[in-house]
Amino acid sequence: MAITETEEDKRARRWCSFIVFVFVGIPLFVVYVRYGQSIERPNIYVNSASVNPFAISNSTSPVTAKWNVTFLTAVWNFTFVIDNPNKKKIFMYFNGFDFNVTYGEDVLSSGSIEPFELKRKESNLINKIINTLPATISEQAAKRMEDELSRSNVVYFHITIKGVVSLDTEVPFMDGDLIIKTHCENLKMLFSSDGRAGKMLGPSKCQVKW
Known part of the structure; x- marks a missing residue:
């Protein structure tokens, strides 16, 4: 025997749906408008960069004397600035970047x-020194860099940064981990006349995506 829904049952179901919408749907919508639409990505800058020494060399492969291998030896010094631009109570935990x-x-x-955290409107200045032991690079890249050095003493480098940012907001369901990918392109470095030391010409803002 089929159960027939009465008009009273229909009214009760509609009232239940309305109450759920008022007490659940509207607050969720307000929270989404307040936070979900306005969470800003972190700003990442290469504030300064230098390299000294910077040396390109060729060597015979130990495996076979017929192959020439191109090496780069360099010591890089970078200063990054990372800030949390959000005005609302949004904390960012940076779980380590490569x-x-x-x-x-x-x-x-x-x-x-290394991992660190930023409160709202807070920034962090990070200095990193990287010692590049003789590393193998392509012959084509070495030739292009040498050509740029001989032509103008200027070489353009790029930096890519990847990592996980954990958000901590006032609303639990808005919290979570986000993978960010950052591209710092066309970092213009002016080298000395002998091409062994270079310094970036001014800060550069990176493009951040998540």
């Missing part, structure tokens, strides 16, 4: 940034 210094498709050096 970054690469690249030229074209070649990774010249790699480093990491």
Whole structure:
């Protein structure tokens, strides 16, 4: 025997739906508008960068004398500025970042940034020194860098940064981990006349995505 829904049952169901919407749906919508639409990404800058020494060399492969291998030896000094631009009570926990210094498709050096946290409108200044032991680079990249050095003493490098940021807000369901990918492109470095030391010409803001 089929159960027939009465008009009273229908009214009760509609009232239940309305009450759920008022006490659950509207508050969730307000929270989403307040936080979900306005959580800003962290700002990341390469505040300064230098390299000294910077040396490109060629050597015969120990495996076979027929192969020439190109090496880069360098000591990099970077200063990063990372800030939390949010005005609301949004805390950011940076769970450690890895970054690469690249030229074209070649990774010249790699480093990491230790975990830290930022309260709202707070910033952190981070200095990293990376000692690149003789690392293998492509012959094409070495030639392009040498050509740029001989032509203008200026070489453009790139930095990519990847890591996880944990958000801590006033609303538990808005909390969570986000993977961010950062590209710091065309870092213009002016080198000395002998090409062995370089310094970045001014700070550079990075592009941050999550």
